Amino acid sequence: MLDLLIINGSCPDYEAGEMVQKNIGLKDGKIAWMGAAGAELPEAAEVIDAAGKVVSPGFIDIHMHEEKFLTEGKDYSISQMMLDMGVTTAVGGNCGEQYQRMSEFKAVLEDLGGAPVNYVMLAGYNTFRVKMGIGRYEHATQEQMEELKKSIQEELAEGAWGFSFGIEYDPGITYEEMLFACGASDNPNHLVSAHYRADCIDDIASIDEMVKLSAAIPQKFQISHLSSCSAIGQMQPSLDCINKAMETNPKLNYDTYPYNAFSTTMGSAVFEDGCLDAWKKDYDSILLTDDPYKNVYCTEEIFKKARAEYPDMLAVAFVMNEEEIAAAIANKNGMVASDGIINNGNGHPRAAGTFPRVLGKYVREDKVVSMVDALRKMTYEPAKRLGLEAVKGQLSVGADGDIVIFDPQTIIDKADFAHLEGPVGIEYVLIGGQKAIAEGKKINDRLGRFMPFEQ
Numbered sequence: 001m002l003d004l005l006i007i008n009g010s011c012p013d014y015e016a017g018e019m020v021q022k023n024i025g026l027k028d029g030k031i032a033w034m035g036a037a038g039a040e041l042p043e044a045a046e047v048i049d050a051a052g053k054v055v056s057p058g059f060i061d062i063h064m065h066e067e068k069f070l071t072e073g074k075d076y077s078i079s080q081m082m083l084d085m086g087v088t089t090a091v092g093g094n095c096g097e098q099y100q101r102m103s104e105f106k107a108v109l110e111d112l113g114g115a116p117v118n119y120v121m122l123a124g125y126n127t128f129r130v131k132m133g134i135g136r137y138e139h140a141t142q143e144q145m146e147e148l149k150k151s152i153q154e155e156l157a158e159g160a161w162g163f164s165f166g167i168e169y170d171p172g173i174t175y176e177e178m179l180f181a182c183g184a185s186d187n188p189n190h191l192v193s194a195h196y197r198a199d200c201i202d203d204i205a206s207i208d209e210m211v212k213l214s215a216a217i218p219q220k221f222q223i224s225h226l227s228s229c230s231a232i233g234q235m236q237p238s239l240d241c242i243n244k245a246m247e248t249n250p251k252l253n254y255d256t257y258p259y260n261a262f263s264t265t266m267g268s269a270v271f272e273d274g275c276l277d278a279w280k281k282d283y284d285s286i287l288l289t290d291d292p293y294k295n296v297y298c299t300e301e302i303f304k305k306a307r308a309e310y311p312d313m314l315a316v317a318f319v320m321n322e323e324e325i326a327a328a329i330a331n332k333n334g335m336v337a338s339d340g341i342i343n344n345g346n347g348h349p350r351a352a353g354t355f356p357r358v359l360g361k362y363v364r365e366d367k368v369v370s371m372v373d374a375l376r377k378m379t380y381e382p383a384k385r386l387g388l389e390a391v392k393g394q395l396s397v398g399a400d401g402d403i404v405i406f407d408p409q410t411i412i413d414k415a416d417f418a419h420l421e422g423p424v425g426i427e428y429v430l431i432g433g434q435k436a437i438a439e440g441k442k443i444n445d446r447l448g449r450f451m452p453f454e455q
């Protein structure tokens, strides 16, 4: 007898490229049976009738930023938000930032008896660079590069899935330095991601650098949060460049998020002199998120003061163009990812709304992408990136029971820049066949595990 049957739901069929009505049976944490509409149903201990709902593989967030256990305490914040929006597996350690060593991260998850979602981690290159005292604009010496490579290798040995660069944050990182660091592994299944060098007028040169690096290294390579760097007038040439490169280099891809504002810390090199001119925006396009400037839009004076005195404060910059955000989501390549980052409970709403926002705004309201393509970009594509497509990212017999059931008529994000409210429309989330969310309520936030790289 099956543990659970989910009947009458509309499911993505990625091979056919359409939504198809199917019935799904789960047993022992996995999908054990699938049948077309009208097929005779096997016996099950429990049945969920998903008529009128979408039944999708759990969302896989290929780009987010994990909890800061060392500085903010041993508790979950961002992964709770991930679960609330239907994510079942999330990838932390992006943009070169890693908030604690892999061993420390694993130990806390163990202590807490699991996590709200499954966690994949990358090693953050910049974190090690900063720890070694290498200045942001300084080039690393040969000796320092050797040591950085060793640190990355230590994290890979602890289960990291790959590593990440945040080039814009430490402009001293050269192409040669990255190429050298990529020598930390020769495994084609490792994932390397990069927040690229510069946005706006330097954008295409930055993408060229990423395309070149991707072609020169053995690992898979992900251009991070394309919209935050390219949706300032450069999206179409950026997409053309990436699409063309992907024709000959399938190891390359990108992710993007559905908001026209990005967020980063005030001390970041992103906010260097001249940034506003380059974005063609004024100081009041920058919103601060923490005391003493919580929810305050900058003036020149506040901007300079916040940058000097509160370099770790998160700021939100409303500088991107909506049509370009939509183009990055609708493009034939690419994935949807949150780039979620939370500081003491505050941050950009993408951490709490990305996936429902794509399904509500870009699929249902604006119709810039079909339901099946949007779901593919948040399930199957990221699963392939991680080499997990046999067990995650699609509904097939033998796959893990990581499933989200949502109402396509109502799903939408509710978080804004003042309140990180959860979305509406998510009815069930299953992780490993067990209910994390049932009838819209969270009932178990410890079903996720640290997933070490084992390929």
Ligand SMILES: [Zn+2]
Pocket: 094, 095, 166, 195, 224, 225
């Ligand atoms: Zn980034």
